[in-house]
Amino acid sequence: MSEPKNVFQYTRQHIKTGNLSFLTKQVANWQKLTELIQPLLPKPEQWQVVCYQYGILTITGENQAMISQLGYLQKQYISQLSQIEELKELQKIQVRLRTRTQSEINPIKTAKQLSPATREMLQNAASYVNDPKLSQALLRLASNKK
Structure with a gap:
């Protein structure tokens, strides 16, 4: 060899x-x-x-x-x-x-800004929801807060 x-x-x-x-x-x-x-x-x-x-x-x-x-x-x-x-x-x-x-x-996540139309839809959805926690979560999501 x-x-x-x-x-x-x-x-x-x-x-x-x-x-x-x-x-x-x-x-x-x-x-x-x-x-x-x-x-x-x-x-x-x-x-x-x-x-x-x-x-x-x-x-x-x-x-x-x-x-x-x-x-x-x-x-x-x-x-x-x-x-x-x-x-x-x-x-x-x-x-x-x-x-x-x-x-x-754990890749770094970048926060994406929501469009004004999406924010408005989330806020409207929050006003129709009977569950206060879900409504609050939708409003938080619309404001892009964590």
Whole structure:
């Protein structure tokens, strides 16, 4: 078996330009690999390549069930993925749980202004409703107060 090629090996060029160019190249390669593997892995998970080195592909996902499925069926996925030219040296898949950031969990909501016609309809509806709490809620909604 041939020795796996390390596509992320540090070269003299990187010593001159610093780590930024090296890291930028790594991230670009991982993004390319992510696009290549996504259609072949279990759906609906959004897989993300975080490393590919020495024949070991490390990917992340947010769904524990999908991660477990990929782990159990690793041999089948390795045989599929190793047909891709960039992954022909693939020997092992490591799967890690990726946590969502706070901004993904609770996106910032922007308040939309109601049109004057909508406000008027809400105020009219509030006057027809017999339930005082519902009427008050409709009036609050019409005024855009929380």
